[in-house]
Amino acid sequence: MGEKEHNIRILVVALIAVVTFPGFAKQELKIAASISNSSQRAAYYNLARAYEDANPNIQINITSYTSEIYKTKFPQMLVSNQYDILYWHAGERLFEYIEQNKIAAIDHIITTTEMEQLYDQAVIDAVSFKEKSYALPISYYQIGFYYPKPLFSRLKLSEPQSWQQFLEVCEILKKNNVPPIYIGSKSNWPATAWFDYLNLRLNGITFHKELMRGHISYLDVRITNVLKKIQEITTAGYFIENHQDLEWKQGLPLLFRNLIGMSMLGNYAVQGFPETVKNDIGFFKFPVFEGQSTYYEEVPLDVLVMPVTNNKKELTQSFIKFAALSNNQEQFNNNLGIMSPHRGAQQNNSSLAQEAYETIVGAEGITQFFDRDSKKIYGDQIMPLIDAFMVNLNIEYTQKSLEEVRLRILSDESNKHN
CATH class of the missing domain: 3.40.190.10 (Periplasmic binding protein-like II)
Structure with missing residues (x-):
């Protein structure tokens, strides 16, 4: 065997080792979301890429469905053990699955004190059940x-x-x-x-x-x-x-x-x-x-939830903390053309969005809309x-x-x- 062939063989063996040895494999986080247009797609994929850039050893796979299909599939997705994080709605549509013990609490990821620093009480109430928070608020519109x-x-x-x-x-x-x-x-x-x-x-x-x-x-x-x-x-x-x-x-x-x-x-x-x-x-x-x-x-409020079946808890916690950062929420909602409920993510609102945000903040309370509150x-x-x-x-x-x-x-x- 010549020196060239010998070196090529060593390189191939090394590459196989990198691919097959667990220590070199990327960890995978699976997310499902309701995506019906290019703005929504850009919002989720830009957030995923930003997280991957900050965490090179992690790969995010996003599965998307149009709104109506997603709503139909959501109950099964919660128990399928197929996804680590799911998009969903706040309010009654969230509470009914919490009562069924299908959605995990996140107050160990973002504490009550942290939630109070990030969000108004009306927003916190919309994701809280029996004094525990169960979802990360990411977007809302008035x-x-x-x-x-x-x-x-x-x-x-x-x-x-x-x-x-x-x-x-x-x-x-x-x-x-x-x-x-x-x-x-x-x-x-x-x-x-x-x-x-x-x-x-x-x-x-x-x-x-x-x-x-x-x-x-x-x-x-x-x-x-x-x-x-x-x-x-x-x-x-x-x-x-x-x-x-x-x-x-x-x-x-x-x-x-x-x-x-x-x-x-x-x-x-x-x-x-x-x-x-x-x-x-x-x-x-x-x-x-x-x-x-x-x-x-x-004020319909969109959230991220963690199914009880999730078996990648540390990885999921890392992503939820990342998605809770003000700059990430601001960029996410700029892509969507709506607003973040995060107090610190209001720096680049348009004048119309700012008026809507001030209306929400001035309200005594918020509801989600008929089909989300029932x-x-x-x-x-x-x-x-x-x-x-x-x-x-x-x-x-x-x-x-x-x-x-x-x-x-x-x-x-x-x-x-x-």
Whole structure:
């Protein structure tokens, strides 16, 4: 054997040793996430690459599914022992799996004191169960009103703060042949957002949460009052016509072209505005009713959780601590076009995002949105009835239909336990 061949053989043996010897193998962390667009993909993959750069001996593999598929697969992913970290939602959708002992607490990773330093109490409450935290908050968005500043300026309109001011603005817009409110109720969630906000404003957060859990009758007069408000602004002609045939995204060009008065959106919608018009878009929170000094906001909160089946606890703890750093959360949410709930990750907010963030911080409490604050079976059956009400406006029929769903689900749950 010549010297050259001998050296090549030594090199091959050395490479085999590197690949096969455990001490040289990279550790693997498996993450599953809901990814439906390029912004979400960039957010997760940039976070993963940043972690790998800081930890060269670790490789992150991300499995992604679109939103609806992910929700369907999530229960099985929790128990499959296939993933170390999972994306999920805060609130009731988190608590139901904690109660089933499928999600592990993280208060040994980020202590109670550290959580209080990083997040507002309303955020902590949304990931805490029986005084333990079970998820790392990573993103949230606020639902409020966006409007074209040039249109408001031309009609000498100010941002309404109270419900009465809101109605007055709607009336002036209507008189000037501008549809006051765009709503794309074909998208399912916008109609429920109206129901949620009016319920929060009229009846408070405790009532709202109890209703979401199925503990309050939909025949309650307080629900009648919520539906009356929706009925009033619909019959007044303040919603755009044929909204049941429209998607929420179809309203964006109408908004920045001054063709509608306002639209209630999550602040993720801002990334759908061309850069040239963003400075012409204004924001205000859902109006309060006269005499109210406190308010509650709809703020869906996204989190990272650790399945109880996780067997790479040290590695997972390292990643969660990394994802909790302010600069990482800020970059993650800049990619997404929404906000981090982390107090220290607000340095590069756009003016619209900053307004939304200040609205959240000023709220007495936050809720997650109907389908996150209730169990899936509940939301799946209730939300279409609220959509239908936006068209039929039949309060008595709608309340009876809602109550029938509530009682049927309660009965089914009771039978399961017997």
